[in-house]
Amino acid sequence: MFDNLSDKLDKALHVLKGHGSITEVNVAETLKEVRRALLDADVNFKIAKEFTTKVKEKALGQNVLTALQPGQLMVKLVKDELTELMGGDAAGINLQGTPSIILMSGLQGSGKTTFSGKLANFLKTKKSKKPLLVACDVYRPAAINQLHVVGDQIGVEVYSEPENKNPVSIAQNAIAHAKSNGHNVVIIDTAGRLAVDEAMMAEIENVHKAIQPQETLFVVDSMTGQDAVNTAKAFNDRLNFDGVVLTKLDGDTRGGAAISIKSVVNKPIKFIGTGEKMDAIDVFYPSRMAERILGMGDVVSLVERAQEQFDEEEARKIQKKIAKNQFGFDDFLKQIQQVKKMGSMKDLVGMIPGAGKALKDVDIDDDAFKGIEAIIHSMTPIERSVPATIDASRKKRIAKGSGTSVQQVNQLMKQFDQMSKMMKMMQGGGGRKMMQMMGK
Ligand code: GDP
Helix, strand or coil: CCHHHHHHHHHHHHHHHCCCCCCHHHHHHHHHHHHHHHHHCCCCHHHHHHHHHHHHHHHHHCCHHHCCCHHHHHHHHHHHHHHHHCCCCCCCCCCCCCCEEEEEECCCCCCHHHHHHHHHHHHHHHHCCCEEEEEECCCCHHHHHHHHHHHHHHCCCEECCCCCCCHHHHHHHHHHHHHHCCCCEEEEEECCCCCCCHHHHHHHHHHHHHHCCCEEEEEEEHHHCHHHHHHHHHHHHHHCCCEEEEECCCCCCCCHHHHHHHHHHCCCEEEEECCCCCCCEEECCHHHHHHHHCCCCCHHHHHHHHHHHCCHHHHHHHHHHHHCCCCCHHHHHHHHHHHHHCCCHHHHHHCCCCHHHHCCCCCCCCCHHHHHHHHHHCCCHHHHHCHHHCCHHHHHHHHHHHCCCHHHHHHHHHHHHHHHHHHHHHHCCHHHHHHHHCCC
């Protein structure tokens, strides 16, 4: 995410981060580079200028030049300012009202339908809600079908009236349907156009007025940079929406939209979309995003994701197995599956402080586990639970069955062996023994 911007900001702040001497001249020089980095990321010119002016004022006010760690202080000032620019505190979604009504707005292709599904899935699985998805695009039958496909995927009911050409009445009927069927959230997906036009604006404005949603979200493709900001302004002028959803942040986005949008429309970014799958949705936290942009990682999100996937019961079972020397390939497979549920590898690595930058040119393959999984799937139950039974001829069979080589099977067995030993050691004599081994 925002690799280019992170890289440039890192270079700009590099001199000050080290222990080199800090002068008014190189502070000014650094801020000039910071501004250039922001402009390159497609941040609005005025915003970039204000940004560096503010950081400079704060730096002088806090005597950066005489501070104990002036470089660190500068990084902190830049981080704080970025956080402020992106909205300060995280803004929640308003779920009051029975049902609470959420209206989606945005251009065609921005990711509205995909996001409607993601949000329904998020509210269902994380907030125990019973959402209803509503297809209000009366122009494109394909859009209605798309929402039904999404609804099927996540097990959420979709309301549509293919024959009805009046979006206001569809929305009203859907709300009545939700009330009589116990849905406590209604998510209304509307028609978009390729560009802002009067007919579309008038239509969504009508729907908005008629149903008075608790939450109107504006969905925008972050890849469109400054255009995203302009479109946001046009929609906000008409709808006075409550929050922004930035999609496609998993792509090669430069970051301008994320950084500028809040200060242009004065509405918070509430969610981000980071992929095409239904679970690729994140609540937007300005400070965490600022840390990621500055290559500080996002340990908080990483730990949260790990906790979400962490199954205590399962962990206890595994501990017992390790103690009894019964940890087998099946358990290993389960652990791999848990890690995979946490998200894409590239995304996870980006959350580790420093690692995102260090590994930015390494091609992190999400299929990295595929070979391992294929090998394990080709083992018999006995082989999985008692790896010692795997002799040379079995290895050959496993390699053939999994489309890998004997060498790869050997490698996995060796890694598995090392890992089992290490886990046993951590559990037995505690981490102390391992530390001794590592010479600490
Ligand atoms: P709509 O016309 O606004 O309803 O947009 P869609 O939901 O149909 O999305 C348009 C395209 O963008 C589809 O191919 C989606 O799969 C894709 N898309 C949506 N959100 C994301 C995202 O966060 N990341 C990526 N990579 N693709 C997305």
